[in-house]
Amino acid sequence: MNFRRARKNEIGICAEILKDAFSSYSFFKVYVDNQKREKVFFDNMMDIWMKNSYKNGTVFVGTENSSIIAVAALRAPGDKDIAFIDCSVKGLKMAAACGIKNLKAFLKMCEASDDACHKLPDPKWHLVLLAVSGRYKGRGAGSSMLHDCIIPYVANNGGGLLTLNTNTQSNRVFYKKNGFYEFDETMLHENGKCIGNWSYKMAVVSGRAE
16 A cells, blocks of 8 residues: 555545545544434545545555555644534535534533543644545555554654554554554443543654654
């Protein structure tokens, strides 16, 4: 697999990979109670998330035979937060599907999920997202994206803490296997539901993890 920074005209392809990867992610289902509205909310959110990741962070793609099979977004120290919503037409569709009250609650939940990572000392990098195309899952693409792209990039640009958070048990296994240290466990109690939230960090220095 080869790695490079994403091009602007590839953001739509990257968003489709996100939609496939996160379609069953319970975190995004807490505040929408209708299947049709849930899809509108989710699809528009993934489009916005990818666009803002490209605008305010650094987006990488992993390719095989010239096709994008993996995508990752990284926020560097000093970068703006990468938002799930903006004032675009897609943002308005999100709000309509979710409702303003629920949308505010969802955004507050997003802030809570990132809280442990935000409190760590700078310089601090944050892996905002990592997704692999469905048919390539389980073939090492995600691990390769971390060790052959993300971690070297951080090391070559000053190093520091590399952080992330996740909400699934399978991802806990994945990030522990790939050398991240789980430093916080929180249960998010939202809209009558309980979601696990786990935060991870890795110290990256001169091309190696400590």
